[in-house]
Amino acid sequence: MQTLPTPPSGSVQIEDDRTGLSIETLKRAFLDNLFYIQGKFPALASKNDYYMALAYTVRDRLLRRWLNTAETYTNTQARTVCYLSAEFLMGPHLGNNLINLGIYDQINQAMTELGLDLNELLQQEEEPGLGNGGLGRLAACYLDSLATLEIPALGYGIRYEFGIFDQEIRDGWQVEITDKWLRYGNPWEIARPDWAVEVKYGGHTESFIDEHGNYRVRWVPFKVVKGLPYDTPILGYKVNTANTLRLWSAEATESFDFGAFNSGDYFGAVHQKSNSENISKVLYPNDEQYQGKVLRLEQQMFFVSCSLQDMIRILQMQNMSLEKFPEKFSVQLNDTHPAIAVAELMRLLMDEHGMQWDNAWNITTRTFGYTNHTLLPEALERWPLKLFSELLPRHIEIIYEINRRFLDDVRIKFPDDPGRLSRLSLIDESGEKYVRMANLACVGSSAINGVAALHSELVKQTVLKDFYDMYPEKFTNVTNGVTPRRFVVLSNPRMTSLITSKIGDNWIKHLDELRRIEQFADDPGFRYEFRQIKQAIKQDLANHIKSETDVEVDPSSLFDIQVKRIHEYKRQHLNALHIIHLYNRIKANPSAEITPRTFLFGGKAAPGYYMAKLIIKFINSIGEVVNRDPDVAGRLKVVFLKDYNVKFAQRVYPAADLSEQISTAGKEASGTGNMKFSMNGALTIGTLDGANVEIREEVGAENFFLFGLTTEEVAAKKAAGYRPIDYYESNNDLRQVIDRIASGFFSHGDTGLFRPLVDNLLHKDEYLLLADYQSYIDCQEQVSQAYRNWDHWTRMSILNTARMGKFSSDRSIRDYCQNIWKVQPVPIELKDYTQS
Numbered sequence: 001m002q003t004l005p006t007p008p009s010g011s012v013q014i015e016d017d018r019t020g021l022s023i024e025t026l027k028r029a030f031l032d033n034l035f036y037i038q039g040k041f042p043a044l045a046s047k048n049d050y051y052m053a054l055a056y057t058v059r060d061r062l063l064r065r066w067l068n069t070a071e072t073y074t075n076t077q078a079r080t081v082c083y084l085s086a087e088f089l090m091g092p093h094l095g096n097n098l099i100n101l102g103i104y105d106q107i108n109q110a111m112t113e114l115g116l117d118l119n120e121l122l123q124q125e126e127e128p129g130l131g132n133g134g135l136g137r138l139a140a141c142y143l144d145s146l147a148t149l150e151i152p153a154l155g156y157g158i159r160y161e162f163g164i165f166d167q168e169i170r171d172g173w174q175v176e177i178t179d180k181w182l183r184y185g186n187p188w189e190i191a192r193p194d195w196a197v198e199v200k201y202g203g204h205t206e207s208f209i210d211e212h213g214n215y216r217v218r219w220v221p222f223k224v225v226k227g228l229p230y231d232t233p234i235l236g237y238k239v240n241t242a243n244t245l246r247l248w249s250a251e252a253t254e255s256f257d258f259g260a261f262n263s264g265d266y267f268g269a270v271h272q273k274s275n276s277e278n279i280s281k282v283l284y285p286n287d288e289q290y291q292g293k294v295l296r297l298e299q300q301m302f303f304v305s306c307s308l309q310d311m312i313r314i315l316q317m318q319n320m321s322l323e324k325f326p327e328k329f330s331v332q333l334n335d336t337h338p339a340i341a342v343a344e345l346m347r348l349l350m351d352e353h354g355m356q357w358d359n360a361w362n363i364t365t366r367t368f369g370y371t372n373h374t375l376l377p378e379a380l381e382r383w384p385l386k387l388f389s390e391l392l393p394r395h396i397e398i399i400y401e402i403n404r405r406f407l408d409d410v411r412i413k414f415p416d417d418p419g420r421l422s423r424l425s426l427i428d429e430s431g432e433k434y435v436r437m438a439n440l441a442c443v444g445s446s447a448i449n450g451v452a453a454l455h456s457e458l459v460k461q462t463v464l465k466d467f468y469d470m471y472p473e474k475f476t477n478v479t480n481g482v483t484p485r486r487f488v489v490l491s492n493p494r495m496t497s498l499i500t501s502k503i504g505d506n507w508i509k510h511l512d513e514l515r516r517i518e519q520f521a522d523d524p525g526f527r528y529e530f531r532q533i534k535q536a537i538k539q540d541l542a543n544h545i546k547s548e549t550d551v552e553v554d555p556s557s558l559f560d561i562q563v564k565r566i567h568e569y570k571r572q573h574l575n576a577l578h579i580i581h582l583y584n585r586i587k588a589n590p591s592a593e594i595t596p597r598t599f600l601f602g603g604k605a606a607p608g609y610y611m612a613k614l615i616i617k618f619i620n621s622i623g624e625v626v627n628r629d630p631d632v633a634g635r636l637k638v639v640f641l642k643d644y645n646v647k648f649a650q651r652v653y654p655a656a657d658l659s660e661q662i663s664t665a666g667k668e669a670s671g672t673g674n675m676k677f678s679m680n681g682a683l684t685i686g687t688l689d690g691a692n693v694e695i696r697e698e699v700g701a702e703n704f705f706l707f708g709l710t711t712e713e714v715a716a717k718k719a720a721g722y723r724p725i726d727y728y729e730s731n732n733d734l735r736q737v738i739d740r741i742a743s744g745f746f747s748h749g750d751t752g753l754f755r756p757l758v759d760n761l762l763h764k765d766e767y768l769l770l771a772d773y774q775s776y777i778d779c780q781e782q783v784s785q786a787y788r789n790w791d792h793w794t795r796m797s798i799l800n801t802a803r804m805g806k807f808s809s810d811r812s813i814r815d816y817c818q819n820i821w822k823v824q825p826v827p828i829e830l831k832d833y834t835q836s
């Protein structure tokens with residue numbers, strides 16, 4: 001494969017080489033973009049103008065790779081992965097593109113020579129927050145790895161006008177601010193209006209016999225919405241492959257010669273037109289919580305239908321027959337959000353392309369794979385039948401027919417088992433009727449996977465047990481991963497240089513090679529440097545905290561960090577109980593030996609999730625008391641950092657000494673934050689949940705702080721009638737912690753504020769905080785002791801980084817390619833279009 005030549009600098013070459021990489025050419029291109037795109041000269045330019053000029057300068061250098069990639073895929077009719085996801089939490093593009101293009105240093109120098117600070121320009125980027133948390137970030141990491149591994153791939157999703165809200169903290173409470181990420185324009189996307197498609201909703205169906213004598217169905221919709229694709233290039237690391245993220249934006253159709261308009265209701269029709277644009281207006285801000293709103297189903301149908309129609313267009317453009325659909329495309333459903341794709345592909349093949357049922361079903365089931373992301377019952381998507389049928393009258397017919405045939409198969413395999421039939425049915429008929437999206441995804445896919453070894457086992461034993469009995473061969477595991485380009489190279493340049501100085505830079509693409517730094521874990525010089533780097537990063541974060549919150553934290557204290565969505569199952573409040581325990585200890589004995597700690601929290605709560613919002617207030621209230629109490633000064637600090645997003649994540653993971661991964665066993669499907677921390681040398685305190693199990697296996701039990709009940713013990717405890725109050729009554733220390741909260745000590749004497757939290761813990765405690773309390777406190781004491789021996793701590797920290805190879809998303813993607821997608825790399829050669 002070729003790489004771009006670096007021309008000598010000089011005015012003649014500049015003219016010939018618009019997208020060259022010499023410092024002079026970069027500076028000239030940057031100033032050109034400032035002038036011709038932003039319409040500014042330096043004296044008038046704002047920081048944002050400079051950011052935009054730089055973004056366009058970088059984008060220009062992506063385009064040749066992007067077009068070469070598209071052309072190669074077209075010419076070779078390459079088998080392509082289509083990753084369907086309602087969320088893509090991409091984070092800022094500029095820094096990542098600089099890393100993947102391999103021009104970070106050149107751009108840095110060019111900016112410096114122009115008197116600009118690259119870091120300031122990087123901070124200027126408004127990140128596309130088109131996701132809630134782990135699931136959306138996973139999709140983004142997978143796009144990076146697909147491109148890096150040179151796999152032909154398309155990401156398909158929704159171009160929300162408003163992504164996840166910006167979080168502010170006022171008086172300790174979360175306040176949501178709309179995320180106007182497109183305010184200043186988005187330099188990374190290109191609209192493709194010529195590939196717009198239409199999506200139908202509502203109305204009714206009519207059957208007829210076509211000219212060949214076949215039974216056909218016509219859908220007469222109530223409304224039609226246009227989907228407009230916006231493409232963003234996704235460049236791999238130091239390869240020529242640039243895949244596409246294609247996000248759909250909803251627009252009104254130009255003509256409306258149907259429905260309301262025909263009935264003479266002109267105003268109603270125009271009103272409906274403006275309503276169509278609402279479909280891609282805003283991301284639903286719930287993580288792990290299903291919300292049965294019509295607009296949400298409209299969103300799902302919208303991006304799924306647009307994407308499948310787009311795939312058919314690509315197939316036809318390449319002169320391939322529809323029969324070839326499953327050979328051309330492998331389509332992955334990221335959770336059940338896109339599961340309607342099973343019915344929609346059937347409809348497109350039969351109603352729009354005249355195919356018969358059996359053929360269409362064969363194509364459909366060979367096309368899809370389904371990834372399950374959660375075991376929480378409140379997250380399982382099921383649509384009220386009435387709502388579903390009114391919005392998608394044709395799809396419900398298709399789903400009934402899929403169900404009829406499927407249940408016949410079940411009866412053959414399991415005769416006389418009506419309980420099984422009702423559990424497996426695509427329609428829940430136990431009370432009010434619902435369409436079960438996970439069941440649809442399972443029946444319509446040839447592969448079903450969980451996202452960590454433990455989770456994949458639990459999927460088979462619990463939520464999808466009946467499907468496992470029916471189709472054991474469909475089930476597999478793919479443990480999640482994260483991209484080391486964004487979460488190590490870009491976010492931790494100092495550690496990256498240190499590692500590279502010892503073992504070269506091959507590890508960036510082959511993360512298993514990090515094992516080669518194990519040999520330096522016992523080298524005092526290396527340990528010293530590793531620790532100095534961690535200290536410097538902590539100092540940076542301390543400065544950031546000071547400027548954001550005015551709280552001073554000591555960078556030599558243990559940085560104990562929990563950043564993730566706020567959820568009761570993730571147990572941020574268990575972490576909070578530990579803080580109160582330490583506080584009580586110091587108050588009872590001011591000379592107690594306590595390892596100084598800084599507790600950092602970050603994360604958004606779903607706006608309608610009352611208990612999660614109360615937990616944010618709780619943490620802030622503890623911080624208010626602890627941070628100003630002179631008795632604990634120098635030993636404890638508690639800070640809740642607002643607006644946890646990808647940009648902030650990149651800053652915070654490298655600064656951690658201790659990573660809090662303390663969910664109730666059996667509740668966290670995988671976690672990926674756990675991996676980002678550990679790659680950056682944090683030690684984990686965690687339960688045997690999700691990927692923690694595999695992280696512990698890799699880094700070694702002696703380098704991991706384990707506590708808490710196992711999944712089986714949790715289940716047994718619940719089955720035996722768990723009584724949290726018994727723990728409260730029998731544990732003095734725990735009782736003092738709970739009583740201090742209940743007394744109003746952290747709420748200016750208000751005993752009502754945290755009562756819902758206290759009552760819940762004492763009388764319900766669904767997530768077993770009290771059962772795990774003592775084990776957690778004891779384990780935290782071990783952490784404190786271990787941190788006192790910094791030499792040994794650093795050794796464990798180095799071993800964590802060294803042994804994280806398995807958790808590169810490159811490994812996850814290789815697993816998907818081999819076991820599920822059956823797709824091969826297609827390397828891209830560089831051709832120069834500008835010369836022809």
Ligand SMILES: *Cc1c(COP(=O)(O)O)cnc(C)c1O
Pocket residue numbers: 132133134137563564565644645646649670671672673674676
């Ligand atoms: C990695 C990441 C997550 C997922 O974190 P978990 O600890 O696995 O829940 C959520 N949000 C952002 C911004 C992330 O980068």
